[in-house]
Amino acid sequence: MDYDYIVVGRGLTGSAAARHLATAGLQVALIGPEEPRGGRGLAQGHRTHHSGVFASHYDEGRITRILDPNPYWARFAQRSIARYRPLEDITGISFYGEVGHLAVGQDEGASRDYLSALQQVAADLAVEVEILDQRALQARFPYFQFYENAVGLWQRQQAGYLSPRQHVKAQARAVELLGGCLINQEALSVGPVADGVQVETAADSYTARGAIVATGGFTHASNLLPQRLQxxxxxxxxxxxxxxxxxxxxxxxxxxxxxxxxxAEAHFYLLPPIRYPDGHWYIKIGCSEMPPIADDLESLQKWFKGPGESAIADRLKARLSQILPDVQFPAYWVDTCVTTHTPTGYPYIDRLGESPIVTLLGGNGYAGKSADELGWIAANLLQQGQWTYDLEAAHFKLRYAT
Structure with a gap:
C-alpha cells in the first residue's frame, strides 16, 4: 500500500479529515486540485478558463458561531471553533476573525421561535449571549439600521468569521507538517481492491487501506461513487x-x-469588511434563495464561471442599503458557489457498503464553521471501522437515489 489512508477532496471537510488522520500518526495522502490561478482572485476572473472541478471555499468569508437553532450543528461548531487558534498557531496561517456574531429577529411568529431556539442552545452548551432589544441594538451597533421591534442575541466570543480559503490552506499545511502528502490532481475513480482501496488520477494510481470521499457538489459530476445518492x-x-x-x-x-x-423573504446574512486577494476590503451579503441546480459537470462549471442570478444580486444590494444606509460602496462584485444538501439535514458520514470507503458529503450550507469536527467524525469512523461518536449514527446514514 502507498498510504494508510487517502482523502479525496481538498475542501474544508476533506482537508480537516486528512489532518485528523495525520495527527493520529498515519501516512495520509490528500488528493485534490488547488484553486484555479490568475485574475483578481475575486468573483469570476480566476475561473473563466478553468476546465476542471471547482470548490466553494474559493472565498474569504464564512460566518462562524456556536449559536444555531439545531443543537447538533451548534455542537459541531463549538468543537470546531475550539480548534481554530491551535491550528493557526501550528501552521502560522491565520483564518479566524473573532469579531462576534449577532443574530437578529422579531418577537413574533417563526422569528420568535428562531430566537428562542438559539437561546435554548446557548443555555444547553453554556454559551454566553446577551439579549438586546431594539434600543440596545442601535446603541451597540449604530451603523446598522434595524427593522421595527428588532431583538438581537449577541455572542461576543467564539464567533465571527473565517476565511475558508485560508482554513483549507492551514489544514493542508498541518497535513504536510505531520508527514502527509498533498497530491494536486483530480481523482477520476475511487474503488475497493484487495485489502484496501485504489484511487486513480489522470497521472497516477494510489492505494491505501481505506479512503474518505469528501467531494462536495461535484461528487456525482465526477462519477466517483458506484451509485447516486440523495x-x-x-x-x-x-x-x-x-x-x-x-x-x-x-x-x-x-x-x-x-x-x-x-x-422570510427578507432573511439575509452579512459579513464584516474582509480583505480579499485583490487587496481591497469587501462586505459580503447573501440570502436563503438557493435554487437547485443540475449536478452534471457542464452545469456546475457554467454556474461557477457565470454571473449568478441578477435578480437576487439586486435584492441583496437593496438589503445592504437598508441595513447599512450611511455607507458608500464604490464597487460591487457578484460571486457564485454551491452547497450540497441531504434529506436529513446532516452530512452523509457512513461506510460505502462493506468497503473501506467512508463518505463525508452534504454540508447542507452549515459545514463552513463546523468542518473541523465533521472531518474528525469521518476520520474516526474510518480508523475505528465502526460508529463511536456521541451522536446517533442514524442521522448520518447514506441514502441512495432510487
Whole structure:
C-alpha cells in the first residue's frame, strides 16, 4: 500500500479529515486540485478558463458561531471553533476573525421561535449571549439600521468569521507538517481492491487501506461513487460590496450578522469588511434563495464561471442599503458557489457498503464553521471501522437515489 489512508477532496471537510488522520500518526495522502490561478482572485476572473472541478471555499468569508437553532450543528461548531487558534498557531496561517456574531429577529411568529431556539442552545452548551432589544441594538451597533421591534442575541466570543480559503490552506499545511502528502490532481475513480482501496488520477494510481470521499457538489459530476445518492446541489448568488476610507474604519469591529425577521423573504446574512486577494476590503451579503441546480459537470462549471442570478444580486444590494444606509460602496462584485444538501439535514458520514470507503458529503450550507469536527467524525469512523461518536449514527446514514 502507498498510504494508510487517502482523502479525496481538498475542501474544508476533506482537508480537516486528512489532518485528523495525520495527527493520529498515519501516512495520509490528500488528493485534490488547488484553486484555479490568475485574475483578481475575486468573483469570476480566476475561473473563466478553468476546465476542471471547482470548490466553494474559493472565498474569504464564512460566518462562524456556536449559536444555531439545531443543537447538533451548534455542537459541531463549538468543537470546531475550539480548534481554530491551535491550528493557526501550528501552521502560522491565520483564518479566524473573532469579531462576534449577532443574530437578529422579531418577537413574533417563526422569528420568535428562531430566537428562542438559539437561546435554548446557548443555555444547553453554556454559551454566553446577551439579549438586546431594539434600543440596545442601535446603541451597540449604530451603523446598522434595524427593522421595527428588532431583538438581537449577541455572542461576543467564539464567533465571527473565517476565511475558508485560508482554513483549507492551514489544514493542508498541518497535513504536510505531520508527514502527509498533498497530491494536486483530480481523482477520476475511487474503488475497493484487495485489502484496501485504489484511487486513480489522470497521472497516477494510489492505494491505501481505506479512503474518505469528501467531494462536495461535484461528487456525482465526477462519477466517483458506484451509485447516486440523495443529494441536492443548490446554487448561491452572493454580493461583495467594497468599503474603504472612513467607512472601513467605522466598520472595523462589525460582527457577522444573521437577520431573520418574521418576513422570510427578507432573511439575509452579512459579513464584516474582509480583505480579499485583490487587496481591497469587501462586505459580503447573501440570502436563503438557493435554487437547485443540475449536478452534471457542464452545469456546475457554467454556474461557477457565470454571473449568478441578477435578480437576487439586486435584492441583496437593496438589503445592504437598508441595513447599512450611511455607507458608500464604490464597487460591487457578484460571486457564485454551491452547497450540497441531504434529506436529513446532516452530512452523509457512513461506510460505502462493506468497503473501506467512508463518505463525508452534504454540508447542507452549515459545514463552513463546523468542518473541523465533521472531518474528525469521518476520520474516526474510518480508523475505528465502526460508529463511536456521541451522536446517533442514524442521522448520518447514506441514502441512495432510487
Amino acid at each position: 443529494l441536492t446541489v443548490r446554487a448561491h448568488t452572493v454580493l461583495l460590496a467594497e468599503v474603504d476610507g472612513a467607512d472601513l474604519e467605522r466598520l472595523w469591529s462589525m460582527p457577522s450578522l444573521i437577520s431573520k425577521p418574521y418576513d
